Amino acid sequence: MTADRGGEDAQYVFLICSERCGSNLIATILGAHSKVHSPPPYHFGRDVILNLHLRDSRAGWDVVRGQLLERVRALSSEAAAMTLAAWMDEHPQAPAAEFARFVYAGLERKPGATTVFVKENNLHRLLFFVLHCFPAAKFVFQVRDPRDYLLSAEARRGFWAGNKFGSLRHALEVWRADQLGGLQAFGLLGPDRVYFQRYEDLVSRPREVLAPLCRFLGLPFEESMLDFYASDHAARRGASDAARANVARPLMSSNFGKYRAQLPRRKIRVVEAWLGDLMDRLGYERDHVRRGDVSKLRAVWPQWTEPFERLLNRETGPFYLSGQKRLLRRLRNVAAPLTPPYDASTRGP
Numbered sequence: 001m002t003a004d005r006g007g008e009d010a011q012y013v014f015l016i017c018s019e020r021c022g023s024n025l026i027a028t029i030l031g032a033h034s035k036v037h038s039p040p041p042y043h044f045g046r047d048v049i050l051n052l053h054l055r056d057s058r059a060g061w062d063v064v065r066g067q068l069l070e071r072v073r074a075l076s077s078e079a080a081a082m083t084l085a086a087w088m089d090e091h092p093q094a095p096a097a098e099f100a101r102f103v104y105a106g107l108e109r110k111p112g113a114t115t116v117f118v119k120e121n122n123l124h125r126l127l128f129f130v131l132h133c134f135p136a137a138k139f140v141f142q143v144r145d146p147r148d149y150l151l152s153a154e155a156r157r158g159f160w161a162g163n164k165f166g167s168l169r170h171a172l173e174v175w176r177a178d179q180l181g182g183l184q185a186f187g188l189l190g191p192d193r194v195y196f197q198r199y200e201d202l203v204s205r206p207r208e209v210l211a212p213l214c215r216f217l218g219l220p221f222e223e224s225m226l227d228f229y230a231s232d233h234a235a236r237r238g239a240s241d242a243a244r245a246n247v248a249r250p251l252m253s254s255n256f257g258k259y260r261a262q263l264p265r266r267k268i269r270v271v272e273a274w275l276g277d278l279m280d281r282l283g284y285e286r287d288h289v290r291r292g293d294v295s296k297l298r299a300v301w302p303q304w305t306e307p308f309e310r311l312l313n314r315e316t317g318p319f320y321l322s323g324q325k326r327l328l329r330r331l332r333n334v335a336a337p338l339t340p341p342y343d344a345s346t347r348g349p
Contacts, residue, residue, distance in 0.1 A: 007101040007102070007104060007105025007106055007109070007116060008101060009114075010037075010101075010105055010113070010114060010115060010116045011114060011115045011116070011136075011138070011217070011218070012104070012115075012116050012118065012134045012136075012137045012138075013115060013116065013117045013118065013137065013138045013139065013140060013217060014118045014120065014123055014130055014134075014137055014138075014139050014140075015027065015117065015118065015119045015120070015123065015139070015140050015142065016123045016124065016139055016140065016141045016142070016178070016181060016182040016185060016194075017119075017123075017140075017141070017142040017143070017144075017178070017182075018143075018144065018149060018174065018175050018178040018179070019121055019153075019164070019174075020144075020149050020152040020153050020156070020164065021142065021143065021144035021149055021199055022142060022144060022199040022202065022203070023119050023121075023142070024041065024119065024246075024247050025199075025202070025203075025246065025247055026140065026142055026202065027041070027117060027119040028228050028229075028231075028234050028247040029202075029206075029210065029225050029228045030117045030213075030225070031110075031117065031228070031231075031234075032222075032224045032225050032227065032228035032231050032234070033115075033214075033219060033222050033224065033225055034110075034112065034113075034222060034224065035112065035113055035114045035115055035219050036110075036113055036115045036116075036117050036217075036219070037105060037109045037110040037113035037115070037116050037117070038116075038117045038118075038119070039103070039104050039105075039107065039109075039116070039118065040071075040072075040075035040076055040236075041075065041119050041120075041121075042068065042071045042072060042075060042103065043071060043120070043121065043324065044068065044100065044103045044104070044120070045120040045121075045123070045126045045129065046120065046121055046122065046126075046324070047064065047067050047068060047071070047324060047327055048064055048067075048068055048099075048103075049096060049100070049126060049129050050125070050126070051064045051331070052096060053338070054331070054335055055092075055093065056336070056338070056339075057334070057335050057336040059334035059335070059336070060331055060334050060335035060336065062334075063327065063330045063331055063334060064327070064331075065085075065088060067324070067327045067330075068084070068103075069081045069084060069085055072084055072107065075236075076107060076108055077108065080107045080108050083107060084102075084103070084107060087102055087106070095133075096129060096132075096133050097132075097133035097134070100129075100133055100134075104116050104118055114219075115217055115219065117140075122174075122177075122178065122181075123139075123181065124177065124178060124180070124181020124182065124184065124185065125181070127181065127184075127185060137193075138193050138194070138195070138216070138217065139182075139185055139189070139193060139194045139195070140194075140195050140197065140213070141182040141183075141185065141186060141194050141195065141196045141197070142197050142198070142199060142202070143179060143182070143196075143197075143198055143199065143282050144198070144199035144200070144256075145199075145200065145256060145257075145259070145279075145284050146172070146175045146271050146275045146278075146279065146284070147259035147263060147268055147271050147272075148256055148257070148258060148259050149171075149175055150168070150171055150172075150175075150259070150263065150267065150271055151258060151259045151262055151263050153165055153171050154263075157313065159312075160312075161305075161308070161309050161312050161313075162312065162313060163309060163313055166309070166310055166313045166315030166319060167302070167305070167306045167309040167310050167313065167315065168267070168270065168301075168302045168305060168306070168309060169302035169303060169305075169306045170306075170315075170319055172270075172271065172274045172275060172302060175275060176274075176275060176278060179278050179282065180278070182194075182196075183278075183281070195212075195213055195216045197209050197213065198282070198283065199256070200256040200257075202251075203251050203252060203253055203254075203255050203256065204253050204254070204256070206225075206226060206251060207221075207226070210225055210226075226251075228247070229247065229248050229249050229250050229251075234247050234248045235248050260287070265288065266301075268287060268288060269288050269289055269298050270298050270301050270302060272286045272287065272288055272289035273289050273295070273298040273299055274299075274302070276289055276291065
């Protein structure tokens with residue numbers, strides 16, 4: 001990649017992966033490859049692309065812009081934030097593809113990198129944007145056992161009935177939506193464009209996963225990928241948030257199946273009842289609930305407990321997927337109504 005091309009000559013690869021399923025880990029591992037640039041998780045797609053409709057609202061767009069610059073400042077540097085601010089001032093109505101290329105590949109990108117690996121949460125909601133702006137893009141679809149995913153989501157809150165996603169029901173719905181999005185991308189684009197892998201295989205047999213992944217990307221396998229945790233890139237990403245601390249440590253080869261000892265059997269049964277069809281499709285064996293064997297109690301338990309869980313998790317408002325909660329609060333009272341290109345005061349013949 002060269003500065004004057006702004007990332008136009010790079011290969012773009014996007015990650016489809018739920019939160020708490022190793023997304024930062026695979027992004028850091030690939031970022032250790034000499035030919036791969038893996039930008040920090042700015043949440044550009046979630047916070048900016050899904051809010052591009054606000055560019056006609058000065059107050060609304062200032063909030064979105066401020067959120068992006070704040071993320072860049074925190075995860076990269078003040079210099080990178082200033083560079084981005086200047087670019088946005090010079091290109092106030094830049095097309096989405098040009099804007100994205102600059103954020104993904106134009107800020108402190110790795111010299112000599114030919115591939116840009118992008119981690120975005122809920123990527124299936126951005127698939128239209130990705131395929132429109134990056135028609136040759138490839139995808140890595142990484143999945144994790146939903147029982148371990150739920151255990152990790154609960155550990156992020158650290159109190160009884162705590163859950164990163166606000167409730168058991170919402171956590172199950174998020175995992176289902178993400179996996180369905182990945183399967184739809186796989187069905188639409190096929191294995192030549194979508195590489196499927198399991199988190200459990202990545203941590204237990206990394207070479208067996210990464211070597212074919214590199215071939216899929218048209219890159220040679222590099223041993224440095226196995227020593228990802230020793231890089232400055234890993235140190236910065238690991239230090240940016242406690243949730244990413246593991247990326248600065250060696251792979252924990254046995255970091256799966258912990259739900260059996262730490263998740264109540266009742267919740268394991270609920271997960272298998274709600275998500276068993278996708279577990280079967282993705283290669284995860286059920287421990288308790290056989291196909292078609294779903295009791296009414298397990299089916300409705302998450303609905304019964306959700307009001308109580310949401311109170312405990314302080315998630316009493318609607319669940320939003322279009323942005324960070326603080327950003328959404330800022331936008332509620334500043335986004336101007338969209339004006340149609342006709343005289344709205346004229347109604348009827």
